[in-house]
Amino acid sequence: MDTLRGAFTLLSLLFLATSTVHAVNYKGPSHVDEGEPWSIECTNVQPKDEIIWTRNNESLEPEILKDDLSIVTKTRALKSSSISAQEARPDHAGRYKCTNNSEEAFPLFVISGNMFRVLSNESVPLTLKCGEATSKDVVRWFKEKHDLLAANASEEFKKLQEFITVDTTTGTLVIKNETNEVLGNYSCTLNGVSQEFKVVPKPTAVLPHSTTVIEGEKLHVVCNGKQSPGVKIIWTFGGKNYTKSSDRVKLSIDKDRGINGAVLTVENINMSDRGDIYCRVSYNWTDRIPIHRAEAKILLRVKDKLAALWPFLGICAEVFVLCAIILIYEKKRNKAELEESDTDQSPDTKPTPNKDSDVRQRK
Ligand SMILES: *[C@@H]1O[C@H](CO)[C@@H](O)[C@H](O)[C@H]1NC(C)=O
Ligand SMILES: *[C@@H]1O[C@H](CO)[C@@H](O)[C@H](O)[C@H]1NC(C)=O
Ligand SMILES: *[C@@H]1O[C@H](CO)[C@@H](O)[C@H](O)[C@H]1NC(C)=O
Ligand SMILES: *[C@@H]1O[C@H](CO)[C@@H](O)[C@H](O)[C@H]1NC(C)=O
Ligand SMILES: *[C@@H]1O[C@H](CO)[C@@H](O)[C@H](O)[C@H]1NC(C)=O
Ligand SMILES: *[C@@H]1O[C@H](CO)[C@@H](O)[C@H](O)[C@H]1NC(C)=O
Ligand SMILES: *[C@@H]1O[C@H](CO)[C@@H](O)[C@H](O)[C@H]1NC(C)=O
Ligand SMILES: *[C@@H]1O[C@H](CO)[C@@H](O)[C@H](O)[C@H]1NC(C)=O
Numbered sequence: 001m002d003t004l005r006g007a008f009t010l011l012s013l014l015f016l017a018t019s020t021v022h023a024v025n026y027k028g029p030s031h032v033d034e035g036e037p038w039s040i041e042c043t044n045v046q047p048k049d050e051i052i053w054t055r056n057n058e059s060l061e062p063e064i065l066k067d068d069l070s071i072v073t074k075t076r077a078l079k080s081s082s083i084s085a086q087e088a089r090p091d092h093a094g095r096y097k098c099t100n101n102s103e104e105a106f107p108l109f110v111i112s113g114n115m116f117r118v119l120s121n122e123s124v125p126l127t128l129k130c131g132e133a134t135s136k137d138v139v140r141w142f143k144e145k146h147d148l149l150a151a152n153a154s155e156e157f158k159k160l161q162e163f164i165t166v167d168t169t170t171g172t173l174v175i176k177n178e179t180n181e182v183l184g185n186y187s188c189t190l191n192g193v194s195q196e197f198k199v200v201p202k203p204t205a206v207l208p209h210s211t212t213v214i215e216g217e218k219l220h221v222v223c224n225g226k227q228s229p230g231v232k233i234i235w236t237f238g239g240k241n242y243t244k245s246s247d248r249v250k251l252s253i254d255k256d257r258g259i260n261g262a263v264l265t266v267e268n269i270n271m272s273d274r275g276d277i278y279c280r281v282s283y284n285w286t287d288r289i290p291i292h293r294a295e296a297k298i299l300l301r302v303k304d305k306l307a308a309l310w311p312f313l314g315i316c317a318e319v320f321v322l323c324a325i326i327l328i329y330e331k332k333r334n335k336a337e338l339e340e341s342d343t344d345q346s347p348d349t350k351p352t353p354n355k356d357s358d359v360r361q362r363k
């Protein structure tokens, strides 16, 4: 039996080895917000290839041992493996490979709070500094991968140069005007090290004025507004602040806009949940500049579970009262009729004897 199985695996190995070259596939989100969980799965790894995860060609063994990263590997006809972390850190960014016998790699970007530069009329001009550049250093600036100083820069970037200047003596980039054109992703390189920036508009928060939830049902609110992925949202519900899900309060991603924590749901709403709910947004909460923050408020009203039943019960009560009135009236009328017929009978009966007597008298 064992020899048979051995022969079979050998055959399948041979088959795989001689069949077409397999490309390793990677799956997972390429951009994650700092603090959010992430996971990369590699599939289609040939059995002869050992699964060794690396980032930028460096071993991840120390981080795996420290429990910062975890790996799950499955072996079937082809191998697959997943690497994941509970909380993304800026140093998690890089090119991941699950085997060194393949060219493919998966680039992971971690969007961190300190990449953001908030543009508002009060922060213009905005100066981006590339590391600790000195006048001797050559700093290159890019926007969405386009070299801003290249002589052959596209028309679009020539237009951009109206609003942006690069100070070659200090290596800094200065954004002079608050226009939509200057928003986006910038990067600079200094001595082979690159740094990323995201220039975003001042965030805003928008909530409807109020919402009504029936007791026992679920609350669902979305914090809308001008927000870019990576913005940090703090919700206040029932006097408590939430940045993460906890018990019946769940914060989740707004998939349409890619904003983590923009959706608040609370199960099993009860009467004591009535009150104001806040959503507060900022790219960096340790940054104390108030103009870089925004908040919105919604009033939660809770409706009695029986509320829908009250009109029906009211109608029932009305019908009952009407029936009672009719009944009482009918009873009274019957009684009155009876009495009436009693008094009616006497005059009817009396004349007869009278007539009789009359007749008698006539006789
Ligand atoms: C990783 O190694 C490959 C080839 O071995 C090389 O082409 C690539 O530049 C290296 N990547 C990094 C980030 O060092
Ligand atoms: C791939 O990893 C194996 C095992 O660690 C090592 O022996 C081999 O030299 C590595 N190959 C390359 C191209 O880095
Ligand atoms: C937040 O802003 C402060 C003050 O501007 C800065 O020192 C810090 O590095 C920023 N932190 C993050 C995570 O962006
Ligand atoms: C910035 O814009 C706000 C309204 O958007 C305005 O109230 C404020 O005066 C402006 N500040 C400056 C310095 O222009
Ligand atoms: C600009 O020139 C560089 C090299 O000089 C070239 O790599 C790049 O593709 C050119 N870009 C455009 C938009 O022509
Ligand atoms: C940009 O802002 C400067 C002042 O900072 C102003 O002089 C210039 O006209 C503005 N340019 C545009 C195109 O709005
Ligand atoms: C900036 O980069 C993000 C990914 O980090 C991407 O989703 C977005 O479209 C980029 N912005 C622009 C203006 O290209
Ligand atoms: C919640 O956050 C707000 C705004 O940052 C703050 O004023 C308030 O004290 C916080 N409440 C609690 C209970 O931490």
Ligand SMILES: *[C@@H]1O[C@H](CO)[C@@H](O)[C@H](O)[C@H]1NC(C)=O
Pocket: 270, 271, 272, 273
């Ligand atoms: C409403 O729910 C909260 C949280 O589950 C609980 O603490 C509170 O006692 C409940 N109030 C009522 C009236 O049931």
